[in-house]
Amino acid sequence: MNTTISSYIILLGLVCMCRMEEHVVRSKRAWIIDSFSIVEEHPGPFPYALGHINIERKYRVGFDLYGHGVDEDPKGILSIDKDTGVLTVHGKINYEEYTSLMLTFEVRNKSNLALDTKLGVNIEILDINDNPPLFQRNIYESTVSEQAMQGSFTLTVFAIDGDRPGTPNSTFDYRIISVTPNTPSAEWFIRDTGAILFKGCLDYEAAERYTIVVEAKDHGEGVQLSSSTTVLINVLDGNNHLPVITGHTGSGRVKERETGVSPLRIHVSDRDSYQTGAWRAKYTILGDVGQHFSIDTDPETNDGILTVIKPLDFEEGAERKVSVSVENVEPHFSCEVKEKTASEMWRVVTTGDEQKNSNEMDLSTVEFSIIVEDINDPPVFTVPVKEVLVKENVEIGFYVETVTAADQDLGFANEFVYAIGHDPGDWVRVDAKTGQIFTTCVLDRESIHVVNDTYTVILHATDKGDPPMTGTGTLLIRLHDQNDNVPQLVTNSVYICMMDEASVTEVAASDLDGFPYSDPFNFEILGDVEGKWRFEPNYGTTVHLVKENVVHSGLYTLLVKVSDRQGQFALQNLSVTVCDCSATPNCLFRKTTGGMGAAAIVTVLLAMLLFLGCLLLSLTASCRPEKVSIDTDCTSGDTLLKSNTETPGNDCSRIHTIEAPGMEVFDYDPHPYAFEGDFEGDSNPDLDSISIPDDDFSYDQLLDLGPRFNQLGVICKA
Known part of the structure; x- marks a missing residue:
């Protein structure tokens, strides 16, 4: 690359020189500029000569240099001798700041200061391996579960080298130089990308935290530079230890019919971390026929608290066998190294393998005996809810029914005292010894104490135990209706308007008796009312009272006979007000003309x-x-x-x-x-x-x- 740049500069200079000769004086001129480069961080001593620029002229010339390293940053690094053309270096330069220095070179005629030559000069800065690879962090930290599978990613470290890219000085490798503690079941390694992984099996009990020192080292020529970082891997405890039942406390005894008591407290041990899902126990009751027990976990001690939630009966068994199994809230797992291989991953066996399920997942199970203590049981009515059909209005002293109770306790069988617990109308009595029930009043189906034709009596039977116990039964007296009520008018006063033709109003009746002793009713007006008053129709629950137009305004009393379906009847007076309804629709509040104030x-x-x-x-x-x-x-x-x-x-x-x-x-x-x-x-x-x-x-x-x-x-x- 240096040869190419020098050749380019020489060629550029020759072209410029030829052009200048065409404009000034066509004479042969020659000049030579060597290629220059500066090694970064040169140790000196300073100043030292970098090189010499030589131009052959018949006249004296002067040299000038401008640009980076001279009058531009980094200033004062370079200078040129104006008479000789010697380049001098005055200080160090850093490749990571300036990879080259761009300069302008000028040559002038000293006699007239005319510009002879002007061209650009590029001085290359040569990189040296002066930067080690540096990690982004001094300390990396991550957490991994104990039950993570080998090859699981934990974290990635990352380093950068400031030397010239693509050169050995900036090329580096990662490697793990130490792991503390060094556990035989797990080995840590790092990929070229900086990703840190492990092979084998993690064991929280062997190492709660790994401290790994990672180095990054470059491939520098002559000298290799490196740096390191610390990686902290925290191991999160998993459930790789089963809870074991170590014993129990408590009497193991419970009284029959007693609930809410805890006869047993079961103790377990677990090697996993306290107050984690891997440590917390979860209990299961086996063989609890009738669902009499429940078991809860004490959040502080991890004990299993057995509680009676459904009463036990001594007569059904004086001893109860229950089995309790325990496991953890978090699913159990295990990992075992079978072979360390030269490949990236070892051969391990985990709980996911079928051959380990039957052994590693076997729950701790213990059988316990609960002793049921006998106490005095209350009598039990042979028929808890008994129904009997009785006609209403039977005579006082009428025999209604006999109730009986039984006692499963030995020594107190059938020795009871019967009594009335609740009799809303005081209609019956019970014989204290026999349980026979008789009426003390006339039974009335239409009473407020009767609901849906049923009169309800609560009965008690008390034994002679210590302490005495009382059982409760219910007698439902279904009352058969009789026609003991006559129809009654709903209202005994009505009004009817004066009209030119016949006018009507409604009259209604009701009967407390039920079917077939009540409606529909037959309505009849007694006395001399022909041509004046009539019912139309005269059959039903509500009928029309018709007033003929011959009846004038006034207050009238009609004797009305209302009969039910069986012919039972009542004679009742019906007050009828006849008035002019032209002023108001209601006769009871009418207004007419007159003189009273x-x-x-x-x-x-x-x-x-x-x-x-x-x-x-x-x-x-x-x-x-x-x-x-x-x-x-x-x-x-x-x-x-x-x-x-x-x-x-x-x-x-x-x-x-x-x-x-x-x-x-x-x-x-x-x-x-x-x-x-x-x-x-x-x-x-x-x-x-x-x-x-x-x-x-x-x-x-x-x-x-x-x-x-x-x-x-x-x-x-x-």
């Missing part, structure tokens, strides 16, 4: 409420077996009094006594009240004549009628 309507309402209250009071008193006294107090004439007379205060000192049915009753005769004014038109006015003008009265006024009305309400409720 708000005060008048309030007075009428108060009178009606007083009458209804007294009627209710008399009915209530007549149903009570004892006497009820109503004491009245004297008050001034402007206060509402508790009185049954028209003149307030004249009976304050009397005590009115209302007797029970069949006894003498003191009552006042009805007193007719006079109208405050004459009515025009109809001689028999009714409520239709009441008028409540919209601008004088609001229905909200009825909500607050003052203290006198409140006192009236208290009297009516008494």
